[in-house]
Amino acid sequence: MSSKYVSHDVLPADEPLLSLPEAAERLGVVVTKVMDLLNDHKIIAVQRDGVRYVPVAFFSTKKENTARFIPGVIALLSDGGYSDEEILAFLFTEDDTLPGRPIDALHGQLAREVMRRAQAMAV
Template identity: 45%
Template sequence: MSDSQPGTRLRETPSSVQDLPEEPSGWLDLPDVAERLDVPITKVHQMIRDGALIAVRREGVLRIPAELVAGRNVLKHLPGVLTLLHDAGYNDAEALRWLYTPDTSLPGTPAVALSGDRATEVKRRAQALGF
């Protein structure tokens, strides 16, 4: 399957992820995420496999956008939004692109809005993609 086919769950960084419409505020590698969440790194790997977190390879290392991990928690609505996007046929690269595409009706991007009072609206929009 190619990177552009919906439903392809690749961990490699296709060009569509390297050229996101808006870059995350930073990238965390998996040991940093494990430290932030105060969990073993194996738990972070499990969260990625379960779709509760999204990670892509950047410079040969699996990384997670920093703003998706708030303090000692993954953003509350992130796992639900990722599930909705995957159910709509988005692969990880496409889901990341959607999360980092600026939207004038939100404060910045859906990823940024997930950490604020617009999280429910982001979930609603992700759900609508499946129809």
């Protein structure tokens, strides 16, 4: 499998994940559209037991799309030289100054703060 489509699994073992077909179903699209999102680096997949998964937290609570700020943070950090593993570690690691995890803050009022931090990190 191409590393372009899958990252080393650096997520907590209990992090909720969706297989690519499950992600497609959640988005209401065909699985090739999810592959397009991965190829376009809008989302990042991890591999567990030979299966590719996408974190549930990448999706909005409305279910029909990815969370608004996720692709932007991925792009900012990727352009700044961060690997997919480093991006996932940043997003899914508790940060007492937020408080909570950046991935969770991207779904609420602290989304712009996470974007600001990602931009500062990428410089």
